[in-house]
Amino acid sequence: MSSDSLKATFFAECEDLLDALSAGLGAMADGSADGETVNAIFRAVHSIKGAAGAFALTDLVGFAHKFETVLDLIRSDTLTVDADVLRVITRSGDVLADLVEAAQTESGEIPEAMDALVQSLVTIAQDAVPAAGAAATMDFAPLAFVPLDIGPISVPSSRFAIAFRPERGLFDNGHEPLHLIDALRALGDLKVECDVSAVPPLDQFDPENSYLSWTMELVGPVSEGEVRRIFDFVLGLCDLKIDRLDDASVEDDLPLAEAGQEEATAIGEPAMTGEDRGQGLAPDAPASGKQPRAASAVAAAPPTTLRVDPERVDRLINTVGELIINQAVIAQKMRAMGIPPNAEVIGDLDDYRYLAREIQEGVMAIRAQPxxxxxxxxxxxxxxxxxxxxxxxxxxxxxxxxxxxxxxxxxxxxxxxxxxxxxxxxxxxxxxxxxxxxxxxxxxxxxxxxxxxxxxxxxxxxxxxxxxxxxxxxxxxxxxxxxxxxxxxxxxxxxxxxxxxxxxxxxxxxxxxxxxxxxxxxxxxxxxxxxxxxxxxxxxxxxxxxxxxLTLAVLDGMVVTVASETMVLPLSSIVETIRAKPSDFAPIGPNGMLMSVRGSHVPVLSLGGVLGLSDHDFDCERAVFVLIQTDSSEPVALAVDHITDQRQVVIKSLEGNYGSIPGVSAATILGDGKIALIVDTEAVLKMAAPKRSNLHALALETSHDRIAHLG
Known part of the structure; x- marks a missing residue:
């Protein structure tokens, strides 16, 4: 996959992660958040930070790191969320979104509020952690490796063995192994061993290098793909091995580590003494206030989603549109051949049309989103x-x-x-x-x-x-x-x-x-x-x-004829169609015409004249008038030669295939194979704006004079 493709995938993922972040912050603001809400917010920020590090987006990585530090304090109950903290993390979410946008557009712009927010985040974090606990001691003496003895597990879930060893570059890109382990822990029950045997004496220690490796066992209602996605953005920065230990059941007692391996120390536990060695690693204790999940209470695996290039969906929609057009062409030819409506082939064609519509609706549903x-x-x-x-x-x-x-x-x-x-x-x-x-x-x-x-x-x-x-x-x-x-x-x-x-x-x-x-x-x-x-x-x-x-792929329209050209008027713009009598018209000025519609006078425009297809004259007795209602509440009667049909048509872009045409928004192919232009009614009225304004003014005067005359 090319670098551009990877970046496109990254920003698409960021969009989903920012949506999750926004939803979580909204829940915190209205008081409906729980512990999992904070975890979801943390995972979103951490995922953005980790992926941004792979593309050397240093501003984004740095800010996200400060942001997730505060979120980590909140989810560990070290920091209580009050109004000030909520305000800071909410604004931090906004700035994070701005930084993602700046990275995507390559504008290089840094949000004005970022520096002040960084200082606020640092202050909050420092105030939340007591100074006495800031310095933690560690025994870096290499330890022997002890096998992990895991008892039988009765949870009806999948079991995975995970071996993870970071390389030096992982830390340079803003990733932290503990956060990856936390993300795994959110998927199910996790047992962890850390191998510290490669840690050198302090005088040989390089703080930028990685000496630790982890061996883990995950049991939960998850797929292998979900486990691998945790490591998506560190694949080139670590040695990773994921094995599914169960093909049928997890009832068997399958130890994570085989005998003969070196000793290890569990994360979060003091170094093992000689008396402790050989006893294995106890399961993780549940978080404060939470009970271990029972087997019957394990939630079903979340539904999987498939990310598809929108252009592929568009091509599929166009293909389905061609199917519908072909069906209309076949139906037109059958009518021309005089095939009776009750013929078996007509029934088959109806089935074809039904299936084509079903496919069309299904494909459009793929493009739909909340x-x-x-x-x-x-x-x-x-x-x-x-x-x-x-x-x-x-x-x-x-x-x-x-x-x-x-x-x-x-x-x-x-x-x-x-x-x-x-x-x-x-x-x-x-x-x-x-x-x-x-x-x-x-x-x-x-x-x-x-x-x-x-x-x-x-x-x-x-x-x-x-x-x-x-x-x-x-x-x-x-x-x-x-x-x-x-x-x-x-x-x-x-x-x-x-x-x-x-x-x-x-x-x-x-x-x-x-x-x-x-x-x-x-x-x-x-x-x-x-x-x-x-x-x-x-x-x-x-x-x-x-x-x-609901969609931009199809249009409900009225098929009309104008100067021997077939055109489609959007039904959303049409109020009604009118067959007028000569007495309904009143000439105004040299070329103007008003038409009486239920006591009101509306301007009349020749659609062919506005589009340059014919002169501005029309036969009042033969023409059909389509009353168009604009957003400015000024109705206009468009004169056309004939109304042929009312149908749903498949929209075809003109600009992508031909070029822009004034007064026309798109094109379509009708059942007889003819190409029909779809009229942009708003653009047509703008093209005729000077004349339309004069006619409306005259229409108002005419209406006032009529009222005065009646009075």
């Missing part, structure tokens, strides 16, 4: 935004197990970060204002996810002051984003937040005030085939709802 890691990252955003604004804010999450496409999770990180930060900065009031309003001093931001009718719904709720619509409208008018005399509905005012350059912040800070953010949020979500809506009640808070497709 939103939990994404939600966990938001805890840091809330914490940092609260500290920056002097507010006390709690994050509540729901639906963390909701699964969505991996690509969606990755691309949602930035929009969610900005929306959560905005909720704290603009939504939640200061503690003083909250208390004056009869609220708790601690504000709440709630982040939830759920599946809704073939979509995933992500909701960001805050219990703050709500949107100040008068201020939003005044700001938009002052910036020239809307006319001074514009009369907008509450929904239209709310959607001004998504206009480029809009910000109500009076000063520029690290959190807001630059007018960049919410428009990017909307653009990103729209590019994912989703939409975002706002609801807000003064004094009660605001709710931002994001609705997204």
């Amino acid at each position: 939103v939990k890691p994404l939600f966990q990252r938001m805890a840091r955003i809330v914490r940092e935004a609260g500290e920056a604004t002097g507010k006390t804010v709690a994050l509540v999450t729901e639906g963390e197990g909701t699964e969505v496409d991996k690509t969606l999770v990755e691309r949602l990180a930035d929009p969610l970060t900005h929306m959560i930060r905005n909720a704290v900065d603009h939504g939640i009031e200061t503690p003083e204002k909250r208390l004056a309003a009869g609220k708790s001093a601690t504000g709440t931001v709630k982040l939830s996810a759920a599946h809704r009718s073939g979509h995933v719904e992500i909701v960001i709720t805050d219990d703050g002051a709500g949107l100040n619509r008068e201020r939003i409208l005044a700001t938009a008018q002052r910036k020239g984003l809307v006319p001074p005399d514009a009369k907008l509905s509450e929904a239209e005012i709310d959607n001004l937040l998504f206009m480029p350059g809009f910000s109500t912040a009076s000063t520029v800070t690290n959190l807001s005030g630059r007018g960049v953010g919410m428009d990017v949020v909307k653009t990103t979500i729209t590019s994912l085939g989703g939409r975002v809506t706002i609801s807000s009640q003064p004094g009660q808070g605001s709710v931002f709802t994001i609705l997204l497709p």
Whole structure:
């Protein structure tokens, strides 16, 4: 495996380890942590440190070492976790994640808080360990080796013999044998012997060399692969031998060491005297307050996971998409041949279609992952935004197990970060204002996810002051984003937040005030085939709802014909389709047209004209009109020649195969073999923005005049 491949594997593992670290720190913060939680946090930090040492990431190794030292004190009950300690280790988790990111991007940036945190970690560790116990004495005299006599073991588990001898380079890369042994102990019952026979006299001792070796026996409900993974990042830095001692049962009495070996000393025990020798090694004592595990209480081995290159999954999805397209082509040809619907071959084709769909859903499930890691990252955003604004804010999450496409999770990180930060900065009031309003001093931001009718719904709720619509409208008018005399509905005012350059912040800070953010949020979500809506009640808070497709591989669309070209409009953008009468239209200006829809006037645009496929004229009597609802709550009627079908299509990237086309997001292959372009409705409306704005203004005037006339 190449160095680049190894690094990619390392950073992929770091992502999982940081998720585990974040989950554990969150449990400690809300008081739900137990001893195993601290162990899991420690293992995550230690694994990152050990692997980082293999790539000479010295800053990461050094910080992780200080971090795990404090965690080791916590899990050994030497250090009690109070508010100050919790704050330091929580921020240390943030800095560790920043260091991993800096290493991955090769930016070389060192987090500003690192030096101060290192000092805090060192101080905590020094205060926790009494000075009297800081210096431990050891007898380095070589000792003879004694065989380990292990009695019969009745636990119905696997048994492994492990021989481990570190080489000199292992310590240079930040690894510590005792931590590896601790990781093994977490897998089951571990018996350990340390061979100190190679330790030289003190005058010949090299502190950078390794003289010890270990012989261990592990009994537990684990696989050999899980045992070997403990040593993944030290394989080239040690002599390692792992033997499975049982193929059928562990009931047999199989001693770890054979007779005739040299004497040894157990880790954590004083050197054996002559009277002790020959008696073997007693089993490890259980930790304080814990009982040894009974055979019947041994947990089942954890489920194994397989890490697969996402590109391989994408290729498989594309192949399955081709299967579905081929099925549609065959069905089209059979209809053209006049084969009756009740023919046996049609039934076989239906079975083929069903199996293809089953495969497609199964492959898409491989790409799906829970939103939990994404939600966990938001805890840091809330914490940092609260500290920056002097507010006390709690994050509540729901639906963390909701699964969505991996690509969606990755691309949602930035929009969610900005929306959560905005909720704290603009939504939640200061503690003083909250208390004056009869609220708790601690504000709440709630982040939830759920599946809704073939979509995933992500909701960001805050219990703050709500949107100040008068201020939003005044700001938009002052910036020239809307006319001074514009009369907008509450929904239209709310959607001004998504206009480029809009910000109500009076000063520029690290959190807001630059007018960049919410428009990017909307653009990103729209590019994912989703939409975002706002609801807000003064004094009660605001709710931002994001609705997204479950996957980016397929699309529910409406197949239309425009200037002899076949195109697909996303159903998520369509409100309804309309066959209009000539009396429903009102010409406006030289080329404008308004259409009456249930008493309201909406602008009419020729889809072919906007895309440059035809002129802007269309036959009002023959055309079909598709009403598109945008996030700005301004409906537009798109004129098309025909509506052919409504179906689910497989998305094919244009940029990867051809190039970018204005107003088009992707392509697909239909059942008759034709290539159809998938329309990017948001881009089409932006392309027609000047004309659309004029038509909307005229539509408002027309509606007002009509109301005045009726009055």
